[in-house]
Amino acid sequence: xxxxxxxxxxxxxxxxxxxxxxxxxxxxxxxxxxxxxxxxxxxxxxxxxxxxxxxxxxxxxxxxxxxxxxxxxxxxxxxxxxxxxxxxxxxxxxxxxxxxxxxxxxxxxxxxxxxxxxxxxxxxxxxxxxxxxxxxxxxxxxxxxxxxxxxxxxxxxxxxxxxxxxxxxxxxxxxxxxxxxxxxxxxxxxxxxxxxxxxxxxxxxxxxxxxxxxxxxxxxxxxxxxxxxxxxxxxxxxx
Amino acid sequence: xxxxxxxxxxxxxxxxxxxxxxxxxxxxxxxxxxxxxxxxxxxxxxxxxxxxxxxxxxxxxxxxxxxxxxxxxxxxxxxxxxxxxxxxxxxxxxxxxxxxxxxxxxxxxxxxxxxxxxxxxxxxxxxxxxxxxxxxxxxxxxxxxxxxxxxxxxxxxxxxxxxxxxxxxxxxxxxxxxxxxxxxxxxxxxxxxxxxxxxxxxxxxxxxxxxxxxxxxxxxxxxxxxxxxxxxxxxxxxx
Numbered sequence: 001x002x003x004x005x006x007x008x009x010x011x012x013x014x015x016x017x018x019x020x021x022x023x024x025x026x027x028x029x030x031x032x033x034x035x036x037x038x039x040x041x042x043x044x045x046x047x048x049x050x051x052x053x054x055x056x057x058x059x060x061x062x063x064x065x066x067x068x069x070x071x072x073x074x075x076x077x078x079x080x081x082x083x084x085x086x087x088x089x090x091x092x093x094x095x096x097x098x099x100x101x102x103x104x105x106x107x108x109x110x111x112x113x114x115x116x117x118x119x120x121x122x123x124x125x126x127x128x129x130x131x132x133x134x135x136x137x138x139x140x141x142x143x144x145x146x147x148x149x150x151x152x153x154x155x156x157x158x159x160x161x162x163x164x165x166x167x168x169x170x171x172x173x174x175x176x177x178x179x180x181x182x183x184x185x186x187x188x189x190x191x192x193x194x195x196x197x198x199x200x201x202x203x204x205x206x207x208x209x210x211x212x213x214x215x216x217x218x219x220x221x222x223x224x225x226x227x228x229x230x231x232x233x234x235x236x237x238x239x
Numbered sequence: 240x241x242x243x244x245x246x247x248x249x250x251x252x253x254x255x256x257x258x259x260x261x262x263x264x265x266x267x268x269x270x271x272x273x274x275x276x277x278x279x280x281x282x283x284x285x286x287x288x289x290x291x292x293x294x295x296x297x298x299x300x301x302x303x304x305x306x307x308x309x310x311x312x313x314x315x316x317x318x319x320x321x322x323x324x325x326x327x328x329x330x331x332x333x334x335x336x337x338x339x340x341x342x343x344x345x346x347x348x349x350x351x352x353x354x355x356x357x358x359x360x361x362x363x364x365x366x367x368x369x370x371x372x373x374x375x376x377x378x379x380x381x382x383x384x385x386x387x388x389x390x391x392x393x394x395x396x397x398x399x400x401x402x403x404x405x406x407x408x409x410x411x412x413x414x415x416x417x418x419x420x421x422x423x424x425x426x427x428x429x430x431x432x433x434x435x436x437x438x439x440x441x442x443x444x445x446x447x448x449x450x451x452x453x454x455x456x457x458x459x460x461x462x463x464x465x466x467x468x469x470x471x472x473x474x475x476x477x478x
Binding site: 017018019020021022023024025026044045046047048068069070071072073074075076077080081084085088096098099100101103104106141144171172173174 | 256258259262263264265283284285286287308309310311313314316323324327335337338339340342343345380410411412413
């Protein structure tokens with residue numbers, strides 16, 4: 001196996017972002033994430049307070065998705081949503097890049113937006129005297145981008161000092177989800193100080209391991225539990 | 240024909256909300272909407288300023304989508320986005336209801352959120368001394384709801400005094416788009432002071448006319464131009 005069981009667990013950002021998720025479903029997902037010690041639990045902004053209460057003890061961080069999934073909000077609104085989420089207890093902010101701006105060659109606008117969100121998060125961390133760093137991840141929706149655009153997104157993300165670049169929202173059928181090729185491209189085009197998060201359509205242990213092999217540091221998935229169970233079965237079979 | 244050509248034109252909310260839309264594509268859509276005199280032109284929040292400039296003359300209103308398409312943002316963030324969009328020139332605000340709250344029976348929360356957005360829009364209108372009313376439409380993502388839930392959404396929308404109830408975002412594959420049955424249900428369960436907007440997957444003249452026949456007052460579509468051209472052909476054929 002390319003990673004140990006605990007390494008796999010620590011790479012997983014367990015996720016429940018669908019619009020119809022109820023408070024009961026979100027609560028259950030948080031309990032599971034805590035029990036299994038996933039890296040983070042990603043919930044919609046409307047459930048951040050709840051997740052922060054449920055995950056107040058334990059090692060699992062609270063994450064949320066900002067400007068999600070289209071990334072076409074106004075920059076000010078994205079910053080507001082990030083700050084509001086941090087105030088409510090979010091420790092990791094995954095935000096969506098403005099794909100249309102990137103496609104139009106408006107690189108300065110894309111950079112300024114990324115940087116504004118990163119700085120808003122840092123400022124709120126200092127203001128609220130939060131001891132750990134707020135992690136920011138920019139979702140580039142790689143499936144909509146050309147190779148050139150993906151590389152440019154990496155360059156801008158590095159300049160804006162985001163903590164991670166993430167492949168996909170998983171909510172755009174036209175874009176599809178994470179691919180091994182995209183994870184490799186991101187890994188090759190980013191310094192090692194910036195992580196790569198693979199997400200979108202990852203539902204099996206095999207897929208998760210493939211992404212880690214390609215260089216992913218985190219796996220975003222709503223199938224965290226199945227992936228861990230599948231790992232155990234695979235490990236047993238190999239013995 | 241159930242409506243005249245000019246009635247059809249006036250029912251259309253022309254729409255370009257996909258994440259990869261560039262400034263050039265949005266600009267072109269606005270010019271077409273203005274030329275054809277559509278009711279409104281819907282653009283993402285990041286393009287509201289541009290649309291407001293391009294549509295400053297003419298009869299076509301500027302619309303935008305708030306909390307779109309998941310509706311799972313925090314209420315405060317939805318209100319902020321609505322206000323920010325109005326400041327930038329939006330005259331119509333289509334916002335997405337929190338489906339998970341509705342499904343969990345949190346009717347008071349659903350109502351309070353709708354009401355907060357409606358009031359935020361009204362307050363900003365007065366503050367900026369805007370002469371016409373800011374129109375609010377709540378998108379209920381009908382394809383995810385039971386009949387009971389759709390009826391409850393109508394009841395809450397009436398209480399919150401939104402101007403329209405809208406069937407779908409068109410961005411959720413699981414939910415699908417507008418159906419004649421949903422438009423009829425909304426029409427039957429709302430007072431005539433509240434409009435019905437059919438949207439999601441409406442790409443042909445036949446579909447648009449079917450929705451109007453079922454009681455829709457507005458048609459949200461990215462195929463506004465094709466629909467008008469198709470109408471002319473249909474009208475010619477009937478002569």
